[in-house]
Amino acid sequence: MEHVTSNRTLKGHTEWVRCVALSHDANTLAxxxxxxxxRLWDANTGTARGRPLSGHMSWVSSIVFSPTRQELISGSCDGTIRVWSLETCRTLLELSGGHVQAVNAVAISSDGAVIVSCSRDATLRGWDAGTGQYITPPLVGHSRSVTCVAFLPHSRLAMSGAEDCTLRTWDFTEGVETASSPQSRHFARLESRIWSIACTPDGARVACGLSDGTIRIWDFESGVLVGGSIYCHQKAVRALQFSHDGTQLASGSDDGTIRISDAVDPGKILWTANHPQRNVIAIAISPTGHVVASCTLDCWVRLFDATTGEELHALRGHTRLVSSISFSLDGSMLASGxxxxxxxxxxxxxxETALAPIVYDYPITSVAFSPDGARLASTSTDGTVSIWDPLTGDRIMNALDPDEDEIGPLYRVAFSPDGRRVATTGMDKALRLWDTSSGQLNRAPVNGHWQRITSIAYSSDGTRIASSSEDESIRLWDARTGELVGRPLVGHGDTVNSVAYSPDGRWLASASDDGTIRLWDATDSWLRTEWDS
Known part of the structure; x- marks a missing residue:
């Protein structure tokens, strides 16, 4: 496929845009x-068509064009559905009283006769598209908010997905659920909440998007799942790291487990270790590949044999949460903050304790050894980044952004592969690049995430920095200039807690609260493939 670029930006709304729809002749965008x-737009020129369609008393959550009339159907958080004339931009019908909570989505059958709505009240409703009258009682079957609905092409059979993690089929000719029909016996409970549904034009396949960031595709007639998802943990994945030879991937989770997976096939689990106390906060693999370290909510640090998973040592000394760990260059020493x-x-x-501890005035949020192992960088809740001599405990550098009166805590620090810079992130969601010799910022702070950054990592060649965030995305940065590279990487369905590059720089791994680990092509060809896909 050709590289896709933005043709123009349409400006008019004053708040978030919830949904867009293209008319069947491809001339009008809503x-x-x-x-x-x-709002209606000329799809060819990007100019606004007519005045805004106003009438709903809350967020407009969903829109769909009628396939047979010059009409648009909308659903809103005010609990109503409206049918609009595209010629006059006025309401033709207001469908109210069918739902007692917000309408999440609307759909219309391919013959233009039936409108179906789904709601936060866990029901669906069928409506006569011509009169606006009910054709069904409330359709009950889901136990939680129904988030999406779609008609199969050339039929009145619809599919719905909900926060109860189920897919259901409904026959709006009769208005009853087709739960006993052979067509629907294959669609049942999934692992995550369902956010979206789509059908191929021939109705042969049905796809749904889940809150864990995965997409599932079924052959509708046979019910066979096309492809699948890999789940390594039962709860949120908080931390992960590649082994230095790139053959293994370590992950830690809120389910209290550490898993070592085959990096080529993450579904192949090599070994699993269980922590007595749940919630693995951070994980690290020694440069030699022999030892895996982890820290948890119990304030302990544990060391495991990377081959067998046998626990080697439990390191006790900290009296509060251990937020970060880092191995020295030769793997003989581990630092914990x-x-x-x-x-x-x-x-x-x-x-045992290898060196005297360093005592600071504020909580330590992150630590990282320099590539040569001679220095240790740390961040703290006072907003400073420090560099220490581990042998003497002397502070070599202590830097604070001079242009920010109160930036809040810094949460993450990472050394560049040449040791000349450190990157930090903090409460203000900005990335900062510091010169390790002078302690000065290389440039002004840059922003790319709209929620807190949870993890940063340099690529092995030092040209890129990857960041993960509570906004469920990953971003790439030019490590020299601090500028963003490409668009956000999206796919996870919850906070992305950790990112790690493979040693050869080809792969980027990410771990999320949605319980999944994802591998991304981190080469330049990935940028082209991602935008085309």
Whole structure:
């Protein structure tokens, strides 16, 4: 496919745009928004058509064009559905009283005769598109908010998805659920909430998007799932890291487990270790590949044999949450930073204290050894980034953004592969690049996420920085200039907690609260493929 670029930007709404729809002749584009309005646009020129369609008393959540009339159907959080004339931009019908909570989505049959709506009240309704009258009682079957609905082409059979993680089929000729029909026996409970449904034009396949960031596709007649998703943990995946030879991927989760997977086939689990205390906060693999370290909510750090999964040592010394861990260059020492305001150094061979702890004035949020192992960088809740000599405990650098009166805590730090820079992120959602010799910022802070950044990682060649965020996305940055590279990487259905590059720089791994781990092509060809897909 050719590279897709933005042709123009259509400006008019004053709040988030919830949904867009293209007319069947591809000449008109409709958009609906949290500003309670619907707008029509010339799809060829991008110019607005007529005045905004106003009448809903809350967010407009869904719109669809009639296939047979010059009409547009909309559903709103005010609990109503409206049918609009595209010629006059006025309401033709107001379908009210069918739902007691917000309307999440609307759909219309291919013959233009039946409108179906689904709601936060866990019901669906069928309506006569010509009169606006009910043709069904409330259709009950889902136990939670029904988030999406779509008609199969050339029929009045519709499919709905909900927050109860189920897919259902409905026959709007009769207005009853076809649960006993052979056509629907294959669609049942899934692992995650269902956010969207789509059908191929021939009705042969049905796709749905799930809250875990995965897409499932079925052959409708046989009910056979086309492809699948890999789940390594039962709960949110908080941390992950590639082994230095790139053959293994370590992950830690809120389910209290650490898993080592085959990096080529993440579905192949090599071993699993269970923590007595749930919630794995951070994970690291030694440069030699022999030891895996983890820290959890119990304030302990544990070391495991990377081959067998056997626990080697439990490192006790911190009195509050351990927020970050980092191995030295030769893997002989592990540094840990904690909310107890200390940085501790441990021998990976004996599990004993290797060096005197560093005591700071504020909680430590992140630690990272320099590539040569001679320095250690740390961030803290006071908004500073520090660089230490681990042997003496002397602070070599202590830097604070001079242009920000109060940037809040810094949460993550990472050394560039050449050790000349460190990257930090904090509460203000900005990426900062610091010169490790002078302690000065290389450039002004840059923003790309709209919620807190949870993790940062340099590529092995030092040209890119990857960041993950609570906004469910991953972003790539030019490590020299700090500028964003490409668009956000989206697919996860919840906070992305951690990112890690493979040693050869070809792959980027991400871990999320949705319980999944994803592998991304991190080469330049990935950029082209992502935008085309």
């Amino acid at each position: 958009s609906c928004s949290d500003d309670w309005n619907i 904690s909310e107890d305001r200390t940085i501790r150094f441990w021998s990976t061979a004996t599990g």
